[in-house]
Amino acid sequence: MPTPEEIQESFLRIEAALRDTKRLVVLTHDNPDPDSVSSAVTLAYIVKHKFKVPAVVKYGGIVGRAENRAMIRLLRLRISPLQEADFRPGVDFAMVDMQPRTGNSSFPKNRRPVIVIDHHPARRTTRADFIDIRTEYGATATILTEYLLESGLEIPSQLATALSYGISSETQDLGREARETDIQAYLALFPKSQKKLLANIVHPRLPRDYFITLNRALHHTRLYKNAVAATLGEVNNPDFVPFIADFILRCERASWAICLGRYKDRLVVSIRTTNSKGDAGNFLRRLIGKKGTAGGHGMIAGGQIPCPKLEHEECTRLEEEIIQGFLKKLGYGDVTEMTPLLVPEPIRA
Ligand SMILES: [Mn+2]
Structure with missing residues (x-):
């Protein structure tokens, strides 16, 4: 678990990575899960409000699972499908919960993102201006929670709810691959999350x-x-x-x-x-x-x-x-x- 000083240090490096960025697309992996979606909307929020760089969230593939659709709908998360037009010049990319050149990513193999934040094993080919890979974390949402808590920004309840669902679903209610850091992040988010919406996300109506x-x-x-x-x-x-x-x-x-x-x-x-x-x-x-x-x-x-x-x-x-x-x-x-x-x-x- 990084110290507050280390997180501030990372913020400086993120700021430097975004120096020439006019617009950032934060990309989830294809057919995104709650870990990826909650991480992406949180990174976009931090980039927009802390670094004043316009940021949007895009996903590849489809959002299929009823729980994930409910999460986006009930929390009004702003996330839309990746399109060809997103690759126009002048747009930079951040990747969360995945790395470049993986099978579950629609990100072109010849492009380089400015930011990569992930908890999967680091790949030899991963290049970016800012990389934060922590394989000892049960969820990428835990990494983003730590950033959000240290950002000095207000924590909107939708983000807290999204992140807590991201962590709990990725770790099967903190029972699978969850470490102390994941538990601490979840506990920090829980008072701020909307319990009824959370319940409606976990138990959605099913087609x-x-x-x-x-x-x-x-x-x-x-x-x-x-x-x-x-x-x-x-x-x-x-x-x-x-x-x-x-x-x-x-x-x-x-x-x-x-x-x-x-x-x-x-x-x-x-x-x-x-x-x-x-x-x-x-x-x-x-x-x-x-x-x-x-x-x-x-x-x-x-x-x-x-x-x-x-x-x-x-x-x-x-x-x-x-x-x-x-x-x-x-x-x-x-x-x-x-x-x-x-x-x-x-x-x-
Ligand atoms: Mn994940």
């Missing part, structure tokens, strides 16, 4: 599509010892993949979960583990290899495999190959059969 996909997921979930795997087929919302991975990991005895879903021309893959030393990010990177891209941290990871023009059967074969590889990495040889999660048993009255 029918959600239940349909959940039903399909449960019927396509299989178990093998401590491993659980789900294949969703086509999804119209890529956020279902990590959501189902989280959900099936809760199955008794499971300590590793994988979920696969087809979205547009990609196979989206999520890995979850209950093992705090699991290094899920590396696990998934090795599992996907050159087939696609992946990233993550200790207990959660996500990746994607581009598969344009793959026929349905070929895609199914690829999914099975990934699941076999997943089991092999867990130390299980050729597994010929996994047990369906749902036992076809008549419901007794």
Whole structure:
């Protein structure tokens, strides 16, 4: 945890990084989660009010999860889709909760952001005028909370609410990868956050599509010892993949979960583990290899495999190959059969 002096020092370096910036776009990762969204709106707020540089928040992909949509709507967060026009000359970029040249970013590979703030492992290729990467943090929102608290600015309740939801959802209510810093940040935000809105974000109304996909997921979930795997087929919302991975990991005895879903021309893959030393990010990177891209941290990871023009059967074969590889990495040889999660048993009255 940085001292107040160290944070002031960082502010000076941010100011220097923004010296020639006329307009800043703060970019989330694609299909942003609450950690990324809350971090981005907070950085934009600090840049605008502390450094007097115009700043807007943009995201790549879509905001799919009902909770995330509720968060943006109920807290009236100003965030809009990234467009080609945002890359016009004279606009600088900041990246939060991700780094340049990663698979889950729409940021052009040949451009360099002025600011990068993240909690994923640092990449050798990451360049920016100001970089703050803290892998020991459970959430990027914790880093931004520390900045906000030391900024001397007023803390709007929407930001406090967004950040506390960012931290709690990223760490599964402070139970996953959360450190003392995350807990302290959450506690500092809690008195300032709007409890009723927070509850409405955590328990949003759900579209029918959600239940349909959940039903399909449960019927396509299989178990093998401590491993659980789900294949969703086509999804119209890529956020279902990590959501189902989280959900099936809760199955008794499971300590590793994988979920696969087809979205547009990609196979989206999520890995979850209950093992705090699991290094899920590396696990998934090795599992996907050159087939696609992946990233993550200790207990959660996500990746994607581009598969344009793959026929349905070929895609199914690829999914099975990934699941076999997943089991092999867990130390299980050729597994010929996994047990369906749902036992076809008549419901007794
Ligand atoms: Mn994050």
